[in-house]
Amino acid sequence: MTPFQFSSMVPPLSNLHHPFFNPIKPPLTDGGFSRDEVRLANRNPGTLLEALRYDLTPAGLHYLLIHFDVPFVASADDWTLSIGGLVNKPIKLSLADLKQRPQRSMPVTLECAGNGRAGVAPRYQSQPWHHEGVGTAEWTGTPLKSLLEEAGLADSAHDVVFYGTDRGFGGGQEHDYGRSLSPEQALDDDILVVWGMNGAPLLPQHGFPLRLVVPGWYGMASVKWLDRIEVIDRAFDGHQQAGTYVYRASADDPGTPVTTVRVKSLMVPPGIPDVYTRSRMVEAGPVNLFGRAWSGAGVGISKIEVAVDGEWQDAKLDLELGQYAWRGWTFNWQATPGDHELMCRATDANGDVQPIDPRFDIAGFGNNSVQRLTVTVR
Amino acid sequence: MTPFQFSSMVPPLSNLHHPFFNPIKPPLTDGGFSRDEVRLANRNPGTLLEALRYDLTPAGLHYLLIHFDVPFVASADDWTLSIGGLVNKPIKLSLADLKQRPQRSMPVTLECAGNGRAGVAPRYQSQPWHHEGVGTAEWTGTPLKSLLEEAGLADSAHDVVFYGTDRGFGGGQEHDYGRSLSPEQALDDDILVVWGMNGAPLLPQHGFPLRLVVPGWYGMASVKWLDRIEVIDRAFDGHQQAGTYVYRASADDPGTPVTTVRVKSLMVPPGIPDVYTRSRMVEAGPVNLFGRAWSGAGVGISKIEVAVDGEWQDAKLDLELGQYAWRGWTFNWQATPGDHELMCRATDANGDVQPIDPRFDIAGFGNNSVQRLTVTVR
Numbered sequence: 201m202t203p204f205q206f207s208s209m210v211p212p213l214s215n216l217h218h219p220f221f222n223p224i225k226p227p228l229t230d231g232g233f234s235r236d237e238v239r240l241a242n243r244n245p246g247t248l249l250e251a252l253r254y255d256l257t258p259a260g261l262h263y264l265l266i267h268f269d270v271p272f273v274a275s276a277d278d279w280t281l282s283i284g285g286l287v288n289k290p291i292k293l294s295l296a297d298l299k300q301r302p303q304r305s306m307p308v309t310l311e312c313a314g315n316g317r318a319g320v321a322p323r324y325q326s327q328p329w330h331h332e333g334v335g336t337a338e339w340t341g342t343p344l345k346s347l348l349e350e351a352g353l354a355d356s357a358h359d360v361v362f363y364g365t366d367r368g369f370g371g372g373q374e375h376d377y378g379r380s381l382s383p384e385q386a387l388d389d390d391i392l393v394v395w396g397m398n399g400a401p402l403l404p405q406h407g408f409p410l411r412l413v414v415p416g417w418y419g420m421a422s423v424k425w426l427d428r429i430e431v432i433d434r435a436f437d438g439h440q441q442a443g444t445y446v447y448r449a450s451a452d453d454p455g456t457p458v459t460t461v462r463v464k465s466l467m468v469p470p471g472i473p474d475v476y477t478r479s480r481m482v483e484a485g486p487v488n489l490f491g492r493a494w495s496g497a498g499v500g501i502s503k504i505e506v507a508v509d510g511e512w513q514d515a516k517l518d519l520e521l522g523q524y525a526w527r528g529w530t531f532n533w534q535a536t537p538g539d540h541e542l543m544c545r546a547t548d549a550n551g552d553v554q555p556i557d558p559r560f561d562i563a564g565f566g567n568n569s570v571q572r573l574t575v576t577v578r
Numbered sequence: 579m580t581p582f583q584f585s586s587m588v589p590p591l592s593n594l595h596h597p598f599f600n601p602i603k604p605p606l607t608d609g610g611f612s613r614d615e616v617r618l619a620n621r622n623p624g625t626l627l628e629a630l631r632y633d634l635t636p637a638g639l640h641y642l643l644i645h646f647d648v649p650f651v652a653s654a655d656d657w658t659l660s661i662g663g664l665v666n667k668p669i670k671l672s673l674a675d676l677k678q679r680p681q682r683s684m685p686v687t688l689e690c691a692g693n694g695r696a697g698v699a700p701r702y703q704s705q706p707w708h709h710e711g712v713g714t715a716e717w718t719g720t721p722l723k724s725l726l727e728e729a730g731l732a733d734s735a736h737d738v739v740f741y742g743t744d745r746g747f748g749g750g751q752e753h754d755y756g757r758s759l760s761p762e763q764a765l766d767d768d769i770l771v772v773w774g775m776n777g778a779p780l781l782p783q784h785g786f787p788l789r790l791v792v793p794g795w796y797g798m799a800s801v802k803w804l805d806r807i808e809v810i811d812r813a814f815d816g817h818q819q820a821g822t823y824v825y826r827a828s829a830d831d832p833g834t835p836v837t838t839v840r841v842k843s844l845m846v847p848p849g850i851p852d853v854y855t856r857s858r859m860v861e862a863g864p865v866n867l868f869g870r871a872w873s874g875a876g877v878g879i880s881k882i883e884v885a886v887d888g889e890w891q892d893a894k895l896d897l898e899l900g901q902y903a904w905r906g907w908t909f910n911w912q913a914t915p916g917d918h919e920l921m922c923r924a925t926d927a928n929g930d931v932q933p934i935d936p937r938f939d940i941a942g943f944g945n946n947s948v949q950r951l952t953v954t955v956r
Contacts, residue, residue: 231610232609232610232611232612233610233611233612233613233615233616234610234611235611235696236854236855236856237611237616238611238615238616238619238696238706238708239708239856240854240856241616241619241620242619242620242622242623242624242706242707242708242710243623243624243626243710244620244623245620245621245622245623245642246620246621248621248644248647248648248783250647250648250650251648251782251783253650254782258781258782258783259637259638259781260637260638260639260640260642260781260783261638261781261782261783262638264623264638266626267853268850268851268853269626269628269847269850269851270626270628270629272628272631318613318616325854326854328616328620329620330616330617330620332620332621367850368850368851368852368853369850369851369852369853369857369859370852370853370854374850374859403636403637403638403639404629404632404636404639405626405629405636405638405639469647472646472647472745472746472747472752473646473647473746473747474746474747474748475645475646475746475747475748476614476618476703476704476748477614478614478617478618479747481747481752
């Protein structure tokens, strides 16, 4: 039934005592950051908070979360996307084939599921995001739905699995990066198989030449370097699906899968920074605060509030950029000399509102607590 | 004499006890990394080592060191470059004026002076680079020399100071980012005033719309968001010139200015990584190691060596890309099962060779010690 081999299915190795296969995950900590965490922070940049001003995040300022290495793809000419497994008609398409299909462009805000992890205590040692694991791009591609309909999912289909060509070890398992959706989720009208970003080909680090974009979901669902889709008759148990990206309150909690993005907002820090501490100095007088707010699954933002020294007031929402894109907001602050704490808080159309304090998750996923910023006004 | 005001010259503030003005710099440490260091690592990405494969680093994969905030420049139409101070004829040019002048494109490798800081013990708390603060781009602009000749340096000229519009606090001083060169250095034929990067306009984070590129020097000399040049009759004592970017062995060492890039090399880590530790697994058999080597001030690379488990052998140099660009190299390694340590070491045409161990510098500048990489071969 399967027309091609999935290279993620490798035989187990004999050396089961090797650290790759029996990883000792560092414990939760309240202490200083490890060298491994710093290395990850430097590999996986966040956006710059001052770049929230751009409706579409400029090239190179969109956050990255590269699990393994960026595959080196010298040319897209030979790239193919295969759809196989439990389908009526396995198909294999070149990039040129895909570009012949109906095309759609859509601004989508993507956020890392671990964004805010460094603010959760005790801290899980992984990519130590503060607030910056978010960005917005206009993605161009073709709807996944029509591809899946052309292949035809078998009645026994349980999961649709998306694989990239990026490969490595995680949780002791060697695997190509892989994530699944249920058939119902995968047949959503708005999921795109994407080759373009902000009017240009995908950059290498964003999945060149082909990726998935699952709007409204945290970024782990939007598989990069996508080259094959496999339909299976069971729940996908790959590491990136079952071993991580699960909300868990404790080590023995079976947990709940991480899916859509929780409501969140950020502001551009006003004033000018100190080079090391990033503390801010602001001139007294009128200050036009600007920020962004977003929520997952195509739910709009209904309210944005700003607190100066704990007193909440409504901010003004800008026009929507699109169903799945962040929304700008402004707030006129009359800044008076002294130190002040600024916060912003969004509410979405479902009535979900950002918590003031981080909720605990064992791996630091889904921390959508409010951004707090202390500034000095002179 | 000076035709315009330099906004970096602000009156001192009354509140001298504010931490912005009396910063307590954290001590050197051998311990875990601070939240401030992690925030900087995440703001200032390194290149990805696997991206060393590209002759020109793709957009978004070139390292960044943003001292303050990236200025938000909505349009370059009103941007001007002023040359004033001790010149015979102050001039002010728009970007359109500059693009009318003789144009030159040149591949240049830029490296942060603090690259390698996280490997120096005890560690200065600042941007905690491991190896990745380096990248290569083709820069397009007009020679600085002809601009300075048109303005005409006065006989009393001692320093030529370059200012960006990025502003903040460093070492307790508020300032626009500013760096100086001596007249002799500034009149070098190869320094460019740049508006293009890899055939496109500068990205915001690389200095849009205008920057300096000083080939062969560490990156701090290549002032971004350049809008004014001032010629002065004394040594420039701005923080970025006198307060930092100085090699110092101890706190009371007057030190030596950081200038040209020390000889260095890096390799693309072979095999596949673990997602958290970045440890590598390599298949036994022939492995084609690839890397880059570079040195400052236009001095070429004369030799590159690779050590497997401490035994040095010559690697093969690729063709030169340009006088100021890194040079590719390859080494065929016959990998045998087990753990192995890989190193690479470059020698430049001056006979300078990379040290095996980091030399100590109080701020972690100029660490060009060899990259060491332990991999597991199966």
